[in-house]
Amino acid sequence: MDLIRHLECFVAVAEESHFGRAAERLGMAQPPLSQRIQRLERELGVRLFERTSRQVTITKGGSLLLSEARELLARSEALRATARRVRDGESGLLRAGLPPDVAGEAVAAILAEFRREHPGVEVELHELSTAQQLAQLAAHDLDVGLIHHPCDVTGLELGPVLRRELGVLLPRDATAAALSEVPLASLSGYELILFPRAAAPALHDDVLTTCARNGFTPAAVRHGQGASFVRGLILSSQAVALSPRDAQGPAVAAGDAEVVWRPLAGAPLAWRQSVAWPQGRSDTAVGAFAEAATRALLDTAAVSPDVPARAVHLRPAAEFWV
Incomplete structure (x- = not known):
């Protein structure tokens, strides 16, 4: 049984004291309305209305249930309104x-x-x-x-x-650091710092493939992501890292004395x-x-x-x- 719809019928009849007017208000025919009221009475085990050929009168039991029926309908509408806001991205x-x-x-x-x-x-x-x-x-x-x-x-x-072109982070004293654009092949002999393969396996492999096709096969691949950790690896070993310009880290962006970022020649990686x-x-x-x-x-x-x-x-x- 659709309890909410049946309660709407109950409240309408109680407020109109007339099945015909209640049916018109609800946009339905009178016989189905009478059937809904009868089913609600059977479900609740309470007689809601006294019916005569002349009038419809709410019973004492119906009067006691009417306020709760109105409260349930108000809660139901509030629930629907919240659902609409969630659906429409408002909450x-x-x-x-x-x-x-x-x-x-x-x-x-x-x-x-x-x-x-x-x-x-x-x-x-x-x-x-x-x-x-x-x-x-x-x-x-x-x-x-x-x-x-x-x-x-x-x-x-x-x-x-969206495409974010990659450059290279390398020690300031590296030979390639003097270039305005760094060919990948000029990084030969360096280790490469790259995100862990498990984070994005296909991208990890694609980066290494592109490096190899452009003449750079890293001496080893080290894994790291945090800006400070990557910087430490660059300074402590013969290593370079690939990074977009906007993700260089605050120290490099401010003009790091020891690590610099350079774009890659031909923009082969992104x-x-x-x-x-x-x-x-x-x-x-x-x-x-x-x-x-x-x-x-x-x-x-x-x-x-x-x-x-x-x-x-x-x-x-x-x-x-x-």
């Missing part, structure tokens, strides 16, 4: 993921823009690798995320693909990223976060739209194992 909780390489300025800009448009939505933001985001999106533990391509995007919808969410989960809040993240990255990071800006399977060029 609720949005679980979002961002990769560790997103600069702090971009994170702040994403949150500021989203909250400006949807102040009633709480954002639960997590720092997650692409692999972690993909697993949580598949398990419905995450609503939306910013992922690195190439990866398996089966079951996902994507926002526009991060390609897009906002992703499960298919069918494209509600207002998710769409607003995707737009906020895309705009914020375009405004605060060294990114540009990649082509095609549509949902495609972005695959690695090859597998490269070391």
Whole structure:
């Protein structure tokens, strides 16, 4: 039994004291209305109305139940209103993921823009690798995320693909540091600091493949992500790191005396990223976060739209194992 609809019928009849007027108010015929009242009486075990050919009078039991029926209807409408706000992105909780390489300025800009448009939505933001985001999106533990391509995007919808060209972080006294643009081949002999392969396996392999094709086969691959940790590895060993201009770290950005960032000649390497969410989960809040993240990255990071800006399977060029 649809209790809410039956209670609406009960309240209408009680307020109109007339089945015909109540039926007209509810937009239904009188016989189905009478049947609903009878079924509600059987369900509750209480006679709600005394009926005669001339009038309908609410019983004492009906009078005692009327206020609670009105309260339940009010709560039901409040529930529907809240559901509409959640559906329309005006309130609720949005679980979002961002990769560790997103600069702090971009994170702040994403949150500021989203909250400006949807102040009633709480954002639960997590720092997650692409692999972690993909697993949580598949398990419905995450609503939306910013992922690195190439990866398996089966079951996902994507926002526009953005390109962040990579440069190289290297010791200031390195020969290549004197160049305005560094060819990958000039890095031969150096170890390479790269994010852990488990974080984004296809991207990890694609980076190494591209390096090899351009004449740079690292002496070894070290894993690291934090700016301070990476800087320490660069200074303590013959190592270099690949990094977008906007993710150099505060020390390098301010003019590090020992570590410098240089663009790569010919721009052979880039991060390609897009906002992703499960298919069918494209509600207002998710769409607003995707737009906020895309705009914020375009405004605060060294990114540009990649082509095609549509949902495609972005695959690695090859597998490269070391």
